[in-house]
Amino acid sequence: MTHDARRYAALPSPFAMKRGGELHGARVAYETWGTLSEARDNAVLLLTGLSPSAHAASNADDASEGWWEAMIGPGKAIDTSRWFVICVNSLGSDKGSTCAASINPATGEPYRLDFPELSLEDVANAAQVVVQGLGIEQLACLIGCSMGGMSALAYMVLHPGSVRAHISVDTAPQAQPFAIAIRSLQREAIRLDPHWNKGRYSDGSYPSDGMSIARKLGVITYRSAMEWNGRFARIRLDPERRDDNPFGLEFEVESYLEGHAQRFVHTFDPNSYLYLSRASDWFDIAEYGNGSIMEGLKRIRIEKAMVIGVSTDILFPLEQQEQIAEGLRAAGAAVDFVALDSPQGHDAFLVDIPNYSRAIGGFLSQL
Numbered sequence: 001m002t003h004d005a006r007r008y009a010a011l012p013s014p015f016a017m018k019r020g021g022e023l024h025g026a027r028v029a030y031e032t033w034g035t036l037s038e039a040r041d042n043a044v045l046l047l048t049g050l051s052p053s054a055h056a057a058s059n060a061d062d063a064s065e066g067w068w069e070a071m072i073g074p075g076k077a078i079d080t081s082r083w084f085v086i087c088v089n090s091l092g093s094d095k096g097s098t099c100a101a102s103i104n105p106a107t108g109e110p111y112r113l114d115f116p117e118l119s120l121e122d123v124a125n126a127a128q129v130v131v132q133g134l135g136i137e138q139l140a141c142l143i144g145c146s147m148g149g150m151s152a153l154a155y156m157v158l159h160p161g162s163v164r165a166h167i168s169v170d171t172a173p174q175a176q177p178f179a180i181a182i183r184s185l186q187r188e189a190i191r192l193d194p195h196w197n198k199g200r201y202s203d204g205s206y207p208s209d210g211m212s213i214a215r216k217l218g219v220i221t222y223r224s225a226m227e228w229n230g231r232f233a234r235i236r237l238d239p240e241r242r243d244d245n246p247f248g249l250e251f252e253v254e255s256y257l258e259g260h261a262q263r264f265v266h267t268f269d270p271n272s273y274l275y276l277s278r279a280s281d282w283f284d285i286a287e288y289g290n291g292s293i294m295e296g297l298k299r300i301r302i303e304k305a306m307v308i309g310v311s312t313d314i315l316f317p318l319e320q321q322e323q324i325a326e327g328l329r330a331a332g333a334a335v336d337f338v339a340l341d342s343p344q345g346h347d348a349f350l351v352d353i354p355n356y357s358r359a360i361g362g363f364l365s366q367l
Contacts, residue, residue, distance in 0.1 A: 005031045005061035006054060006096050009130040019282075021116025025105050028126045029089040029096025030054050031062075033072060034080035036134065044078060044141045044364075045131060046087040047123070047148030047155070050276050051268060053095035056087040068145075070353040077361030083140065090151065091126035092118040092275045100199070100271035113199040118275045120147070120283040124155035128162065138162055140367060143360075145169040145349055146316065147276070150283045153324070156300040157288050165304040165367055166328070167360060169349050170313055172320040173293045173327065174284040179315050182221050183277045186214035190270050199271050207270050212261035214273065219260045224312035224345035228253060285327075297327020306336040306363040308349070308356065315346045336363060 006029050014022035031054040036043060046056055048067075057072035058065055066072065074081040089095045092115075100115040107114075131139065142163045144152025149171020156163050172179070193210030195201050232253040242250055249255050289295025305328045309321030318339055325337040338359045342348035349356050 005059050007031065008096070009133050011091075011098070011126055011129050015122075015126070017116045018119040018121040019117040023098060023116065026091070026098035026102075026126075028091050028098070028130060030130050031056070031059065031087050032134075033057060033059050033085040034083050036084040036136070040134075040136050041138070041140060042082065042084050043131070043134070043136045043139050044083045044085045044143060045127065045139050045155075046072075046078075046085060047127060047142070047144040047151045048087065048090060049146035049148055050090075050273070050280065051093075051264075052089075053093075054087045054089040056085075067350070071357060071360065077357040078143075078364065079361070083364070086130065086134070088127040088130050090123045090148075090276065092123065092272060092279065094269035094272040097126070099269060100275055101269040112271055115271070115275060118279045119154075120151045120279050121154045121158060123151045123279065124158055127151070128155060128159055131162070138164055141165040141167060141364065143167040143169065144171060146171055146346065147280050149316075150175075150280065153285050153297075153300070154283065156302060157285065157296065160299075160301050163302050165363075166300075166302050166306075166333075167363060168305065168307040168321065168324050169356075169360075170309060170316050170321070170346055171324070172316045173297060173323055174286060174320075175281050176317070176320065179221075180281045182217060182315070183281055186217050187274050187277055189213035189217070190274060196270060201270065206266060208265045211265045211268070211270055211273070212258075215261040215264040216257045219257055221315045222345060222347040224314065224343055226312060227343045227345060230343065232256065293323055294327050294330060297324065298331045300328060300331050300333075302328065302331075302333050304334045304363075304367070306338060306359065308338045308340065308359055310340050310342050310345065310348045312341075312343055313346045313348070 008027045011026040013024045015026050016022050052067045056066045056068045072078045089097045092099050094101050100111050104111040149168050190210035193207035195205045196207040235252040285296035286293045307325040309318045325335050329335045342352040344351045
């Protein structure tokens with residue numbers, strides 16, 4: 001797999017973090033598709049969920065399939081023959097951006113848990129450095145998916161006037177107790193793995209069990225019970241696919257989760273996962289509105305928005321997307337609210353491409 005498409009933006013040094021602390025010599029990775037117009041008015045910024053890289057789609061420099069391949073490209077919903085698309089890898093993620101696994105210039109060793117406390121406001125500010133570095137005064141559209149949707153709200157509230165239109169995908173104005181509880185368990189699974197070793201693991205002693213359980217918990221919440229029932233029912237594994245351990249894998253759904261976990265383990269830095277997970281818990285737009293979500297959202301000044309949610313999403317429930325739509329409307333934006341009935345739950349934006357393409361492509365074509 002080539003990384004030739006990956007580009008890097010240096011952050012100002014020092015880069016001040018919201019919760020105190022600062023980074024020196026930090027950078028974020030990003031990729032682009034399409035061509036920036038002479039007026040620099042056709043830029044679309046995409047902010048990602050917790051685990052994806054900046055490689056949202058294949059391009060001339062990297063032909064490998066991106067995480068939103070079906071959405072981005074010439075003639076697709078996010079049409080790169082019209083839009084200049086930028087996808088930024090979150091600050092704190094180990095996919096090319098400065099993170100807990102990066103070398104701390106002060107010590108010459110990886111930061112590990114000396115990395116400053118990370119917030120989604122820091123993720124937003126780092127992404128804005130990329131946009132400014134490309135000479136873009138105002139984004140035509142800012143798209144945020146899942147965690148990236150929260151980062152996008154932070155971006156718009158911290159950088160007024162820098163965004164014309166917004167597409168909010170399966171996200172929330174603040175984390176709800178259920179989402180915080182799940183993420184807390186995921187972090188606990190990692191921290192309880194003896195190989196985690198208070199963040200001082202190595203490739204040879206990586207906390208595989210903790211990361212595996214964290215991923216399984218995630219996958220369970222990213223989909224809906226309806227989908228689990230439809231896909232797996234109570235189907236049992238063939239005897240040769242079962243393991244012999246007492247209480248070992250017996251059902252098809254257990255094997256599916258195991259496969260997902262094995263593909264994820266060793267592809268993500270555990271400390272970076274902990275930092276991004278906690279940043280998601282901390283985010284709260286109400287901090288900008290004297291404790292009120294509506295007042296916080298009212299501080300966002302954009303012309304148009306589309307808010308998409310899924311009725312089966314248990315992690316970012318539909319009523320939270322409705323709050324975003326109401327708040328942006330109260331702030332004076334023309335808002336389309338799209339409630340989809342996809343059975344795939346939170347992951348629908350990665351799976352139910354026909355419905356999301358129709359909504360996102362329709363909205364962008366009217367800008």
